[in-house]
Amino acid sequence: MSQMYAVVAITKHGVELARRLAGQLPGADLYYMEKFVRGDEEKLGVKLFSGSVRLLLPDLFQRYSGLILFISLGAVVRMIAPLLKDKKTDPAVVVIDDRGEHVISVLSGHLGGANELTRRVAAILDARPVITTASDVRQTIPVDLFGSPFGWEIESFERATPVSAAVVNEERVIVIQESGEPDWWTYDKPLPEHIRVFSSTREAWEQEFDAALVVTHRLLSEEEEQRFLSNGVLYRPKVLVLGLGCNRGTELEEIEQVVKETLSEQRLSIKSVRNIATIDLKKDEPGLLALCRKYGWRMEVYSPPELNTVALPHPSETVYRYTGAYGVSEPAALLSSGATDWMLTKKKAGNVTISIAMVPHPSRVEVKRSE
Known part of the structure; x- marks a missing residue:
């Protein structure tokens, strides 16, 4: 359009x-x-x-x-x-x-x-x-728009209609939020009694419920999918930052393969990637730019002095000689995400180096329940 x-x-x-x-x-x-x-x-x-x-x-x-x-x-x-x-x-x-x-x-x-x-x-x-629309009239969770102001992406839309019905009909609904922005309840009233919030699938495992809204950056296990998505909707918050370094001229296909394989190994969803981060020397790297265009990611770049403000477990003299920074993927991931530690410190694969960090969000403060 x-x-x-x-x-x-x-x-x-x-x-x-x-x-x-x-x-x-x-x-x-x-x-x-x-x-x-x-x-x-x-x-x-x-x-x-x-x-x-x-x-x-x-x-x-x-x-x-x-x-x-x-x-x-x-x-x-x-x-x-x-x-x-x-x-x-x-x-x-x-x-x-x-x-x-x-x-x-x-x-x-x-x-x-x-x-x-x-x-x-x-x-x-x-x-x-x-x-x-019932969810607007009732002032409750709009299942097909849940988290949309934050950029959350719905991965499993098939059950949106019955889950929406459960929400507006005040059936037993659980929200499992493992990551992402916590301030999604914006109405000037308490969270209804029939909606309960849990911080992990493990915490919610023994609960009885009619519908589930699952917010996570993880790839769920088969058992988790059967338990929570048989009548549930899965949301992907944008919380992962990929720190990337590569040799000059590395093709998109190689970078993309490393990214996909690494996320799969770590059991992380590519739909939860917010952006990539790298050194400013790579701001015009064709392979990285092509990756961003393909997935709609933005690229954040940092100068060597900025990267050197991050203490690294294994600073590299070789990288320093070529770039002026003791590391690229690791410090870029932390600086961009605001995290204090990595989900994946560093992995070297062919011409590509990748690190992963998660954007920190405060735990959701439980709102006062309605009487």
Whole structure:
């Protein structure tokens, strides 16, 4: 999707509201019918159309991440029904009545962001937001968005619907959080009694529950998967930092193979990697840059004096002669992660050296329970 929002109106009053909204909503393109032309459309970048809006929607559905439609709800439902594909890819769809009194989240409320867009649009128009998603109404954990503000990635989406049902129906739900940001409960009320939090699978092993949300950087064992993911969702927090060093000209394929093999050996998920870290001499290394592009990781680089502030178990005089630093992968991993120790101090494989550290987060402070 190349653009953010398409604002579409097909009535006189709708055009008035749409022009007002588009002027205050960054990233919005405005569309309305030619018969409502004002003369300033070219200056404002308004897209005019004639004929049925139904012919316009398939293109907008593909090009925009959100559609804001000043069209009746029933008409919108009928028009978009043939366009629906998957909740993971369908755009947000928001409908506004002709008087601008209600802003309704229609499609992709969570993953597509329609609920949040509904709130933004309602604030601009001084309208009432209408959101029917159960987790929003009940102010509880949105399973398909859990941890998304922190960049957590869902690895097992298959059970999201029944787990969501367990959460909103106040069944017995456990949250197992072994890593990641602890402040995910943002509501100004206590955590409900039916949701219990544990710091490890071992701690939760004997508990009885109906659904589980598991937050970990580890690769789970087969037994753990059977125990907690039969009706559970697995989340990958971005907590691993890979300190990397390599000889000049090392190909992407070799670096990637070392990274994958090492993470597998350590029983760590590649989806929990936050970034790589290295010496500033490698900031333009093609293989490292290609690795970052492929996985969407950022690269953090440090100067030799910065790297030398980290005490190393086995400083290398050879590395110092070539780089001015007594080590690359180990100190870079600690500096970038903020950790005080390594998960993997250092592994040398062919032309690549790798170290792993985990971003530290404080243990979750248990919120006061509801009475």
